[in-house]
Amino acid sequence: MKNKSVNSSRIPVYRDAGFEFSDADTTKDAFAQETENERVPGLYIYSRYRNPTVVSAEEEIIKLEESSWALLTQTGMSAIDIAVSVHQHAEATRPWLFFSEIYGGTLSFTESILKKRRGVQVSYFNPENEEYDLDLFARVLRDTRPGLVYIEAISNPMLIVTDLEKVIEMAHSEGAAVIVDNTFATPRLCKPLALGADLVIHSATKYFSGHGNITAGVLCGNDARLMKEAVEYRKFVGHMLSPDDAYRLQTQIQTFGLRFDAQSRNAEGITTLLDKHPSVERVWYPGLPGHPTHNTALKLFGGRGFGAMVTFSFRGPSDNEKKNRRDKFIMAVSDSIKIIPSLGDPRTIIMPVESVWGAKYPDPGIIRMSPGFEDWNNLECIVSGALDKVK
Numbered sequence: 092m093k094n095k096s097v098n099s100s101r102i103p104v105y106r107d108a109g110f111e112f113s114d115a116d117t118t119k120d121a122f123a124q125e126t127e128n129e130r131v132p133g134l135y136i137y138s139r140y141r142n143p144t145v146v147s148a149e150e151e152i153i154k155l156e157e158s159s160w161a162l163l164t165q166t167g168m169s170a171i172d173i174a175v176s177v178h179q180h181a182e183a184t185r186p187w188l189f190f191s192e193i194y195g196g197t198l199s200f201t202e203s204i205l206k207k208r209r210g211v212q213v214s215y216f217n218p219e220n221e222e223y224d225l226d227l228f229a230r231v232l233r234d235t236r237p238g239l240v241y242i243e244a245i246s247n248p249m250l251i252v253t254d255l256e257k258v259i260e261m262a263h264s265e266g267a268a269v270i271v272d273n274t275f276a277t278p279r280l281c282k283p284l285a286l287g288a289d290l291v292i293h294s295a296t297k298y299f300s301g302h303g304n305i306t307a308g309v310l311c312g313n314d315a316r317l318m319k320e321a322v323e324y325r326k327f328v329g330h331m332l333s334p335d336d337a338y339r340l341q342t343q344i345q346t347f348g349l350r351f352d353a354q355s356r357n358a359e360g361i362t363t364l365l366d367k368h369p370s371v372e373r374v375w376y377p378g379l380p381g382h383p384t385h386n387t388a389l390k391l392f393g394g395r396g397f398g399a400m401v402t403f404s405f406r407g408p409s410d411n412e413k414k415n416r417r418d419k420f421i422m423a424v425s426d427s428i429k430i431i432p433s434l435g436d437p438r439t440i441i442m443p444v445e446s447v448w449g450a451k452y453p454d455p456g457i458i459r460m461s462p463g464f465e466d467w468n469n470l471e472c473i474v475s476g477a478l479d480k481v482k
């Protein structure tokens with residue numbers, strides 16, 4: 092796929108919408124072959140079906156998730172759409188069970204697309220005291236007999252870690268397929284396919300691309316039949332990633348491990364600053380022994396880390412005082428740390444949780460932070476300086 096005439100070491104951006112054919116017979120062969128097997132090497136027809144730059148970025152993801160295949164999409168949401176749609180057949184009447192602490196966009200998709208428009212029966216499995224009770228999960232599985240279970244390896248924004256190995260085993264024993272959103276944990280911490288998950292999705296907008304300059308998603312799996320269905324769905328619905336964004340992803344993902352490790356180290360550092368500060372009421376970080384799912388995180392991530400997200404809240408006692416402290420902190424860091432509704436960027440970004448998920452998390456003192464990979468000494472200065480202004 093390299094451009095041999097200019098001895099380039101990189102994959103170019105193939106911006107072709109359609110690829111060229113020399114005559115009618117080769118055109119016919121190509122279309123026939125493509126219908127039969129979507130992944131014939133070197134077979135390119137139309138970029139909504141398949142594009143060499145996109146395939147090259149997919150190969151990077153296959154290496155990271157150790158999957159048999161990976162399909163890139165324009166956004167994380169389109170990867171989720173494909174993942175659930177390949178399980179939605181006309182004859183399938185079993186309900187679906189979604190763990191309730193998931194990305195807000197996924198909840199909206201479930202409510203307004205799956206339930207309202209597609210008539211899928213979806214119920215939610217709720218945590219108790221910021222932890223999922225797997226004995227209760229076993230009972231719910233037996234009572235509702237879902238065809239599909241959907242879970243995030245690390246939940247947003249309270250960073251609940253669940254024993255995926257057990258969840259997958261329990262779901263499978265009741266005949267349910269399992270989709271895991273691995274965006275927060277990343278393959279650096281766990282590889283759900285190796286634990287038996289049927290499909291893994293990522294918002295590649297976040298850590299995989301890691302520079303806040305594209306939106307992208309990816310769906311990974313090992314099962315050939317699911318791949319065939321997913322390829323078909325992506326092609327017919329048009330969820331394909333653009334070659335330009337695939338190029339950016341292909342380049343930026345090469346530093347994913349370095350970035351994630353540096354971000355995780357900064358997250359740990361910030362956790363230490365926050366944890367001992369008198370104005371901070373609570374810190375949610377799976378690496379802290381006090382986090383409700385610390386032991387599960389230790390087991391699932393095997394000491395490889397605890398992720399790069401930190402959630403924390405300012406002390407009250409009243410909501411007004413919490414809000415004041417939060418706003419003082421946001422103001423004090425605002426030259427360096429911006430409010431941006433995303434995560435995994437090079438620079439530290441924050442989200443006031445109540446502003447977005449107020450119905451679910453009404454505490455106005457809570458901030459979700461995605462530490463970047465700035466030099467720790469600078470970041471420490473900015474955060475501890477701001478904390479000192481929050482009396």
Ligand SMILES: *Cc1c(COP(=O)(O)O)cnc(C)c1O
Nearest residue numbers: 166167168194274294296306307
């Ligand atoms: C951002 C995000 C998504 C959605 O991804 P987009 O690229 O915004 O479509 C899904 N899951 C999680 C956990 C996310 O953080």
